[in-house]
Amino acid sequence: MTLPVGVQKSPFAVELEAGDHYWCACGLSRKQPFCDGSHAGTDITPVKFTLAEKETKYLCGCKATNNAPFCDGTHSKL
Ligand code: FES
Numbered sequence: 001m002t003l004p005v006g007v008q009k010s011p012f013a014v015e016l017e018a019g020d021h022y023w024c025a026c027g028l029s030r031k032q033p034f035c036d037g038s039h040a041g042t043d044i045t046p047v048k049f050t051l052a053e054k055e056t057k058y059l060c061g062c063k064a065t066n067n068a069p070f071c072d073g074t075h076s077k078l
Pocket residue numbers: 023024025026027028029034035036037038039040044045046047
């Protein structure tokens with residue numbers, strides 16, 4: 001299997017609480033778009049990001065973004 005695995009060719013729009021969050025970079029998590037530990041055994045690790053306040057974010061679902069964990073539009077070229 002080639003990692004990362006794209007989950008969908010569009011971002012996940014998620015309303016997030018303030019604090020730390022861990023975006024799944026490998027595509028294997030069953031709790032997309034967040035890490036659930038399924039990357040164990042791969043050389044991929046989740047991307048941690050921190051929000052100062054409650055906010056809606058667009059997290060990359062294709063896993064090909066160049067601005068992880070956020071969608072940068074790369075999915076439209078896949
Ligand atoms: Fe994908 Fe952790 S499950 S980075």
